[in-house]
Amino acid sequence: MSDLNPPTDPERMKTQLPARATRPRNADAKPAASGAEKTRARPGGLFECIAEGRQFESVVHPDAGHDEAVVEIVDFRLWYGETQALHDISFSVPKGKVTALIGPSGCGKSTLIRCVNRMNDLVDSVRVEGQMKLNGDAIYGKGVDVIELRKRIGMVFQKPNPFPMSIFENVVYSLRIDGVRDRHALEEVCESSLRGAGLWDEVKDRLKDSALALSGGQQQRLCIARAIAAEPEVLLLDEPCSALDPIATGRIEDLIDDLKGLYSVLIVTHNMQQASRVSDNTAFMYLGRLVEYGPTETLFLSPSLRETEDYVTGRFG
């Protein structure tokens, strides 16, 4: 865990700063159970409590809840068949800010973010309880038009997934499916979205080329351009840099920084540095539960729980 350096230790942070140029450790293969074992060594720990399925209260710092919420999550629970994967999650994603979801592998970050635009509907065995709201509108419930809902939410996935068509068509995809045929409008949206994703200068001369010819980082920024072309109310980024090299990762992070304020972003990341660099708020999850949620600074520098501190400083995870 050497690259998950604790920002609380200024000395180590200094030495580790160049680590930004090295490939971040993104695919944490360590099973969550081993983390649990580690904590079991310390009797009465919170992780052990979670592992045993006992009730506990998530710590939500009050200063995280001041802003207007774009996504509100209330007592959200999710089951894959018989297995419960998310337990009573409640927090809200503030408007115009970047909210990061961190936690060890298998903690349910991706599951949670995919619930926001109901991508989990595609999985047959999923059952949910509780509620989520997008700007006050219920996301779950009978009679909710999922298609309409998804049009209001942009999503970028772990692996860049440009469609096998031209760059231009990729960007204006969401308009195309709405039946927009006005060439002028499409071109306008294409340019503004590509500019918004910081890709315009690189591809403006080859908009007709296949998107598959782009590099991985460019593809991911193209996906971001595609997501923001629809003017989404919230942008979901599911580990957007996990398949990218450090330079491409850096550009994406800069981009997320630029998007801050324009869009509400919910980002899942494995990379502690990334979370600390790009996000305003951070939620730490463990084994399907929200452990601690608060402003990023607070969570990284003075978390309420020792477990959070352990995780963000890399002592565990």
Add this chain to the structure above:
Amino acid sequence: MLVKERIARTLITAGGIGTILAVTLIFVFLAWVVFPLFASPHTLGSESVEALDATSAPFRFDTDEDRVLAWTLHRDGALELVALESGERIALTHPFGETVPVSASFSTAGDVAVFGFADGTIRVGNVGFETEMLDEAVAAPELHALSTGEVATRGAGVVERTTAGQLRRTTVGFELGEPLDTQNPSPVICIDHAVTPSGLSIVTLQENGALRVSRERTKKNLMTGKVTVSLRSAELAAPIEGAAPEVPRGILIDGLGQHVYVVFADGTTEHWNLADFSAPRLFERIDLIEDPDARLSVVAFVGGRRTLIVGDSSGRVDSWFPARAAGSDDDALLIRAQRFEPGDSPAILVAASPRSRMIAVAFASGSIALYQATLGERLLEIDGDEQAGALTVAPREDAIVARTSSRIASVEIDLKYPEAAVSALIAPVWYEGYPAPTHVWQSSSASDDFEPKLGLMPLVFGTLKATLYSLLFGAPLAILAAIYTSEFMAPRLRASVKSTVELMASLPSVVLGFIGALVIAPFVQDVLPSVLAMFVTVPCVTLLGAYAWQMLPNHVAVRWGGWQRFIAIALTLPIGVVAGVVLGPIFERAVFDGDVTNWLGGQSGSAFGGWFFLLLPLAALVVAVGVAFVVTPRLRSRSGRWERGTVARFEALKFVCGGVLAVALAALCALLLQAVGMDPRGGLVDTYVQRNALIVGFVMGFAIVPIIYTLAEDSLSEVPVALREGSLGAGATNWQTTLRIVVPFAMSGIFSALMIGLGRAVGETMIVLMAAGNTPIMEWNAFSGFRTLSANIAVELPEAVVGSGHYRTLFLAALVLFSMTFVLNTFAEFVRRHFRRRFSGL
């Protein structure tokens, strides 16, 4: 572990190489059998022996199968036997005694002969080779010394030791029947005969100008068992008193005893028809010689006695046969079918091969040319310096034997397979009796006189037709089913549906074939109007159902999105079928004059109904495109603000209006086409045959659905989940995702699935064999049968003589089939790889 891996690798490599080797070997074997077809004919050598002078052109000259003995019937009535090995005359008899025949005619095979005499009588005879096996024990001692192939003269015959080691004696038998009176004492100067299925037909010309045809009637007395032969005659031209008519160059009667040709030296020919025997009719008088300076020098029949070979003094050789003009019921008139490569001097003799359409023509300069009469090709030219007096083709077609004034020359030939020349296989050929060159496959018949027609095109056409119709039916079904299961069906159902469809593939095609032929074909014939109507009603009802579903309130539609929707979809099929059953007969009464089968046969009704039915899908397409590209975009700005229900109702209204518009458009076009005088019958639709392309489309469609479905489904489910999620995440509906992302991405796989389905359809045998009627005709009519390459091989190979041209042509058909499927599969694989590389960025 390492050892296991090595063994596995070796085994897999060996298996792969073995497979490639096996396929290559099959290809090589097919090519090996086919190759001799394309070898050109050649001579193997010639030999000649001195023989005693034949005074004048003899009546007939012939040799036996082994070419050890030849007989000549001279004009003076002498029958001469010559041993071909030595040229020694071994017998000279006078079977006619004092009454020497004036004229004679012989069958192509040489066995039946008819002679005309000066007193106006005719006699029927049999002349031919007789062979007997000699008993070694009682045979003369000098014969014991004969080794294989050696020949000895023995009495009026020749003894030969066969390859089997036996002694075989060949001699010539000659029998002569009782004189038959023609009731006209004038000498019979010209005579010809044909052995027809109903007996012997003889045509005679007498010196006083009487031209008559006689049919032999054999009566058997039931009490005494005595057989009496009498003649029933018909005058073609009554004798002209006093005036001696010009003596014709020849008179000929065709193999069926139907046509009589009286040919004069200037080429003028009278063509008589004997269809009504009691009243022969002069059909036409035609000049067979174009060139006014040339004289007709020889005329004879090709084997089968239908095609005339006409040679003239300038060396030109043509072939003529009677044929009806295309599509008419008029009389069959003589037409020139082929003009052969001419010789350098007058053609003087024609000898027809007894076993094929090959003819040998001797020219005055001494050269002999061999022609293939059907194709009009010159196979061989044999130079010679002495004019032939008699010419014959050896019975096995392995030599040409010519008798000149002092020699008997035999030229050994190897003709290979002239009837299966490349031009005959792929180009239209002018077969006997056909009004024009056509593609025909008709490889064999009951008669030896049969002209083999080995055009592969009807079979290739049949294969393509079977493939096309089955793909038209099966491919959309399979691909749409694959898209539905992979994109819209609940994953739990998907697996069981897929394995059920795959179960369809386990039905043996022979079972499908006989169900198609014995159950579906008669059933469809019974309910044809309903079946045809279902092509319209089922899609319409399905679409209507879709629009109706859209009209459901949103929360209901969302809640019923599962099995309820599936049942609703499934229900549209029976409703569509019932609608077809109800509407079909109504439609039939309205536009097909009450009976669609009669209408198809062209017996009743106007062209309107057919055009309407054929144009309806086209009109629907035009209307759909028009609505999608013209109407919808104009309405979009307004409909964007509408409620969901309003939009749905409006869309349904649009669909109904579009449907009405399509019907009106189709009707209008149909009326126009009818007014112009065009009729769909004769093209895409025509006379209904019970086993037809439609039935094959159904049944073979059923057979190729599983393979296309499975492969297409596989390629659809191979589309990365990330792409689907990306599209859905952008707010696309399932349908939009499918059309815009999934299908384009899986296109290569779907395409190769189609190609492999195509390959399966091309190679399919049992279904087409049983349900296609096996008529090798070339028409696109959906209601007629056809014969495919594969079915043809299955039907004919067991009966083909091994090594014959027919046999090798069937192997060629197999090779063509092999190449077609090979090319299709390779192309499919190529396309798949190409696309895979294109999408490798993902």
